[in-house]
Amino acid sequence: MRFHQVKELVEWAAGYHRRLGEQFTALAGGGVEERVRMALEYLAERERKQESDLTGYLDDGSDHSKVLETWFDDPTDFPHPPVLERLPGCIDCETVQSVLSTALTAHRTLQDLYAHRAELAGGDDERAFFEALANGHEAEVRRIARDIQRLEDY
Secondary structure, three states, X not given: OOEEEHHHHHHHHHHHHHHHHHHHHHHHOOOOOHHHHXXXXXXXXXXXXXXXXXXXXXXXXXXXXXXXXXXXEOOOOOOOHHHHHHHHHHOOOOOHHHHHHHHHHHHHHHHHHHHHHHHOOOOHHHHHHHHHHHHHHHHHHHHHXXXXXXXXXX
């Protein structure tokens, strides 16, 4: 579909966080090393928080309701979905660093998606909304990298 509302992209991203969180949880329940399990459980929790934050925008009465109803034209559908959809199926659980690498790739790709939408925004409110999402993902990438590195250091 070529035309979308901003809320459709937000719903898609929330669903992606949910699916990635479920995948991290399932992998943590497998036969992985203790630190890898702890990293996967931490990442699953972060994904649940990201999903919750995004679905909060969709609640009735959100300050962003006007932006969420905005239509945009994107002939390529949402950028990057093939990359995002492949990530959960190829998570390497051998080391904490390999799990971290996959998580950071997923978040940076979403950050790029939001930055792309900000660049193509039709108005200031839409641009500010997507810039805030991109900045939030940048902070999330730093938080995840810092926290996983602390786990690795113990």
